[in-house]
Amino acid sequence: MGRVEGKKCVVLGGAGGIGSAISLGLALEGGRVAVLDRDEAAGAKVVAEIVDKGAEARFWPVDVTKYSEMERVFGEAAEYLGGIDVMVNSAGITGSHARAHEATEEDFDKIYAITVKGAWLATKFTVPHMLAAGGGSVVNISSIMGLVGGASLPLYHGTKGAVRLMTKADAISYAPDKIRFNSVHPGPIETSLSLAATASDPLGADEYMRRLLANLPLGRRGEPADIAAGVLYLASDESKFVTGTELVIDGGYTAR
Numbered sequence: 001m002g003r004v005e006g007k008k009c010v011v012l013g014g015a016g017g018i019g020s021a022i023s024l025g026l027a028l029e030g031g032r033v034a035v036l037d038r039d040e041a042a043g044a045k046v047v048a049e050i051v052d053k054g055a056e057a058r059f060w061p062v063d064v065t066k067y068s069e070m071e072r073v074f075g076e077a078a079e080y081l082g083g084i085d086v087m088v089n090s091a092g093i094t095g096s097h098a099r100a101h102e103a104t105e106e107d108f109d110k111i112y113a114i115t116v117k118g119a120w121l122a123t124k125f126t127v128p129h130m131l132a133a134g135g136g137s138v139v140n141i142s143s144i145m146g147l148v149g150g151a152s153l154p155l156y157h158g159t160k161g162a163v164r165l166m167t168k169a170d171a172i173s174y175a176p177d178k179i180r181f182n183s184v185h186p187g188p189i190e191t192s193l194s195l196a197a198t199a200s201d202p203l204g205a206d207e208y209m210r211r212l213l214a215n216l217p218l219g220r221r222g223e224p225a226d227i228a229a230g231v232l233y234l235a236s237d238e239s240k241f242v243t244g245t246e247l248v249i250d251g252g253y254t255a256r
Contacts, residue, residue: 002029002030003029003030003232003236003238004026004029004030004031004086004232004235004236005029005030005031006030006031006032007026007030007031007032007085007086007235008031008032008034008078008081008082008083008084008085008086009026009027009031009032009033009034009081009084009085009086009087009088009235010033010034010036010074010077010078010081010084010086010087010088010126011023011026011033011034011035011036011087011088011090012036012037012062012064012087012088012089012090012091012118012122013036013037013064013089013090013091013092013141014033014034014035014036014037014043014046014088014090015035015037015039015042015043015045015046015059016037016039016042016090016091016191017189017190017191017224018090018141018186018189018191018224018227018228019035019037019088019090019091020042020045020046020049020224021223021224021225021227021228022088022090022224022227022228022231022232023035023046023050023057024046024049024050024053024228025225025228025229025231025232026086026088026231026232026235027050027053027055027056027057028050028053028055029232029236031055031086031235032056032057032081033050033055033056033057033058034057034058034059034060034077034080034081035047035057035058035059035060036059036060036061036062036073036074036077037059037061037062037091038061038062038063038064040059040061043059043060043061044059046059047059058077058080060073060076060077064091064114064117064118064121064122065113065114065117065118067121070118070121070122070125071121071125074122074125074126075125078129083129083132083133084126084129084130084133084136085130085133085136085137086136086137086138086139086235087122087123087126087130087136087137087138087139088138088139088140088141088231088235089118089119089122089123089138089139089140089141089163090141091114091115091118091119091122092114092115092118092141092159092160093110093111093114093115093156094153094156095107095110095111095153095155095156095159096111096153096155097152097153097201097202098154098155099151099154100154103154103155107155108155111155111156111159112155112158112159112162115156115159115160115162115163116159116162116163116166119140119162119163119166120166123138123166123170126138127174127179130174130177130179131177131179134177134178135177135178135179135180136178136179136180137179137180137182137234137235137239138167138170138179138180138181138182139181139182139183139184139231139234139235140163140164140166140167140181140182140183140184141163141183141184141186141227141231142160142161142163142164142167142183142184142185142246143156143160143185143186144185144186144187144248144250144253144254145157145160145161146159146160146161146162146163146164146183146185147161147164147185147246147248147254148254152201152202163183164183164185164246167181167182167183167244168181168183168244171243171244172244175243175244180234180239180240180242180243181243181244182234182239182242182243182244182245182246182247183245183246183247184227184230184231184234184246184247184249185246185247185248185249185250185254186222186226186227186249186250187216187221187222187248187249187250187251187253187254188212188216188221188222188250188251188253189221189222189223189224189226189227190221190222190223190224191224215253215256216251216252216253217251217252217253217255217256218251218252219251220251221251222249222250222251226249227249230247230249233247234247
């Protein structure tokens with residue numbers, strides 16, 4: 001207990017399947033948590049769970065693609081917390097399965113606005129608070145699809161690759177300011193988002209799962225808590241010499 005005791009934590013996308021596990025994990029280890037998400041009902045639910053367990057959290061609704069809205073909400077969250085020590089960006093969507101020539105401009109604009117522009121805005125409105133505090137930790141949730149290519153969800157691959165390299169560039173840029181940037185790369189995780197992507201895969205859900213499990217050395221999908229555990233390490237002072245790295249949590253998928 002207490003691995004992030006007293007740290008002021010913002011979790012963007014903090015009410016989703018992985019995001020809610022991250023929010024809860026940070027809160028139960030002593031962090032004060034601002035949960036930011038578009039889904040107000042889910043946000044209220046995760047905050048209620050945190051409070052019920054005797055920890056502290058508050059929710060803000062936000063559209064990650066809106067510059068002025070992100071600026072306002074990050075400002076309000078920082079005021080509530082008294083600064084920002086940890087920022088976890090877990091916002092994103094899987095988007096269309098369409099190949100490059102089949103995808104629409106709307107498909108492209110939507111996923112890049114949420115995943116890539118959202119990551120930039122989260123960094124932009126976090127860093128000034130960390131500069132004032134003399135350091136901090138930023139954790140961006142990417143994906144194994146930001147490390148390897150594949151025929152499924154090509155636009156998603158592109159956005160997660162962008163998040164990966166933005167994280168590395170920021171790690172170098174802000175190292176003199178003692179602000180650490182790291183990315184986490186989940187493999188197949190049991191969430192409503194991943195289940196929806198499975199159901200809509202052109203292969204069909206059953207064939208998709210058969211192929212997926214055949215390529216997972218551990219033979220099963222992971223759980224949101226598996227990702228939250230990795231984020232907790234990167235948010236804590238245990239990782240004080242870790243920046244610019246990729247923490248892969250994928251059941252061995254990319255080891256092949």
